[in-house]
Amino acid sequence: MSDHDGSRHENGAENHSEQWNLRLYVAGQTPKSVRAFDNLKKICEEHLAGRYTIEIVDLIKSPQLAKDDQIFAIPTLIRKLPPPLKKLIGDLSDTERILVGLDLRPAERKET
């Protein structure tokens, strides 16, 4: 809906040229993490097509990252870019909250 509009006046979060760098922390191939990845992929394709990257970190393979990155729950999604850093936990099934949380749809108000 805001794909072509940009609504720059809100906070610039949907700048088309902006690159999104997302990191999804999981712990093995659990149903929750598979679900989270699917949900994330869907949202990104819908809102950030062509300008996002998703990095998957499996904490079972690199547990020290859990401490270094202050991860306490899985799945956890971190928005590394654009700033500020955002932290979302859960299987990303609550699309409304994700969009608000990632500033992808700032308090949607339909103009005209």
Add this chain to the structure above:
Amino acid sequence: MTTPANPKANSTPKLEKVKTGISGFDQITGGGLPKGRPSLIYGGPGSGKTFFALEFLVHGAVEFDEPGVFITFEETAEDLNTNFSIMGYDLDELVAHKKIAIDHVYLDRREIIETGEYDLEPLFLRLGYAIDSIGAKRVAIDTIEALFAELDRESVLRSELRRLFAWLKEKGVTAIITSEADDNNRTRHGLEEYVADFVLHLQNRVKGHLATRALRIIKYRGSRHGTDEYPFLLGEDGFTVLPITSVGLNYDVSQERISTGVRRLDMMLGGKGYFRGSTVLISGSAGSGKTSLAARFVASAAERGVRSLYFAFEEAPNQIIRNLSSIEIDLDTPRHAGLLRFHAARSTEYGLENHLVSMYKLIEEGDPHIVVLDPLSNLLGAGEATAVSSMLMRLIDFLKTRGITMLSTDLTDEAAIPSRTDCSVSSLIDTWLYINFVEGNGERNRVISVLKSRGMAHSNQIRELLLSDQGIDLADVYVGLGGIRTGTARIIQEAQDKIDKATKRRAAERKHELMETRLKLLKAKIESLTSRYEANAQDMLAITHELQQEEDVETAVSATLADMRKADTCK
């Protein structure tokens, strides 16, 4: 036949325990926390949960070669460093030597967006990673409740906590999980139910503007434990629990006697003085000489090389020393010789527990044979009566197991009957002396008596207690028609007695003399009468003789006449 089998011992292996290294705590739990199991420690804010957890880890790492992991939800690295340095440890060094691993789990609900189902697997991974990195045997998680404050899905948290406790058990680490208490002295989120083995409650109450800390073991599966509250102290040495070393009354009793330092007082106590390891109470009103008797006891013990510890709650040690030198009691010499240690503190300065815990520590350090509490009544002001007596009982038990003689003084109301004022403590006392004043004749004089003295034939007499520049002595009191007389009245009475006696003797002597004279007179009379009798008798004899002679002459004359007249001799 060769194996006296004990089937019970085989079927239920003895619960293994891990020493916390926390002073006193391992004693009251009979060895510490259950090994390889999670323990829950909860309490209100500032109740000492974090300190307990930290000490558990530090002692493990430093003393028992058991590295530990500290997972904190609250304290930052700087806070932790401060806490460790308070306890006298360098956290960085412990971490560098892989004795301790720390992971601060940072949670802030303002930065967390919950978007669906999640679990806390990363916490397990972090914990597991930390444990493996240093080969940890101990774990402390402080404070688990933070999760509830920062995350919304309580059902998830509960199932994850349940999983955590099971996971810790499986890992075989001895773990402490701290938790907040609610207003009803239970954990805020009912975590007790997850922990089957050990639950400890820490309390920090304020009663009558005095803070008291106490802990209570709520549950210790497979182990006997006291259900009492145990006072504890959070001091410069960290966490100290005042233990009940003897849960029963099975300490050794001594037959050995210790002189009171006053010969005649020894005489009153079966001739030998106090029993070693007994509890002596000297009650009396202000200025009655309680401190003097206590000091004399300590001083005479020091002369025999016996160590004492003197708790002065009322006067400064220097003042005590000065005052007692006026009655020839020298406490300065033993003090310099290290045979007498003073510890002075106002009883209202800290709570009762703090007093008793610090007393306990000083006793452990100094290992004295005699402990003096002067006065005990000041401690009574530091807490409720029941609390004081239960705490005193612990102290006394502690002293008795160590064979330490305790002498305490006790300030009583002059009008009050001592056996009533201290009913709370009297049963704990073995020998109880009572000093009071007898007024009369414009004087106040001290008299001392033995209210009770277990296990010895003590005197039932009242003695006058004399304090002078000659020292302490006892004197017999005068018991007469006018009741007890003491002081100058006694001296006067004694003099009067002497006079009376002399007078009586003189009167008797005079009577005796009088009778003697009388007898002498009578004797003289008898003698004179006898001589008169004899004289009369002789007179009578002489007369009889004369008469005979006259008759003879007459007869002769008449015969001659008849011859001459030639008269016939008829008739």
